[in-house]
Amino acid sequence: MMPPDWRPPTLTTARLTLRPFTDDDARPLFEHARNPNVTRFTLWDHHQTVGETLAFVRDYARLRYREGMAEPYAITVRPGTEPVGACGCFWAAEPHQTMELGYWVAEPFWGRGYAAEASAAVLRYAFKSYQPERMQARVIAGNFASVRVLEKLNFRYEGTLRASLLRRSRFEDVMMFSLLRAEWAVGELTRGA
């Protein structure tokens, strides 16, 4: 357990600032989290009330920060400061040094490369700070935009876990992707980081 006031450090990219969530983010984030198009391929359902968004930015975030996780980060587009999505990395299986990447971006901001840009920064922070051997990402079959994000990040498709997720009364196929530490390091060298 980390001290109660621990927060993941703010990360900056060319266009984005990624920062920990605060309670004040509930209202602006709700305007995006209430959109069913955003949750078409997510484990969570679109929010019905701002209270659900508050539970995310306050209770869920606090729990994860208490565990010392870089999850969830608020994605903000400079010079703005309001959240337009979330991304982060967390332990999927700590004894096996496997982490998982997750992300979502508000619909008006799709197709600008924000998910890939934000995820690249979070990946760099996570690989350096937590030293995972494996970073994985799971995508519900049909989410082509998310597959493309992972391709841009050099993740490798491993296979599909057929009918492995019961969601909204349907069994969904889940595509598994991974990026190993060595592969990430090669990518960093190529990028000259």
Ligand SMILES: CC(C)(COP(=O)(O)OP(=O)(O)OC[C@H]1O[C@@H](n2cnc3c(N)ncnc32)[C@H](O)[C@@H]1OP(=O)(O)O)[C@@H](O)C(=O)NCCC(=O)NCCS
């Ligand atoms: C998936 C998601 C995060 C992508 O965010 P984004 O900021 O638009 O992503 P990027 O702009 O970095 O990249 C999207 C890529 O997918 C491509 N794309 C978008 N829609 C597509 C589609 N229907 N089929 C194929 N490719 C598609 C874009 O062209 C882009 O590729 P390019 O840069 O080569 O042109 C965003 O659509 C989202 O938040 N969706 C809802 C939540 C979600 O599904 N999260 C992921 C759960 S695994």
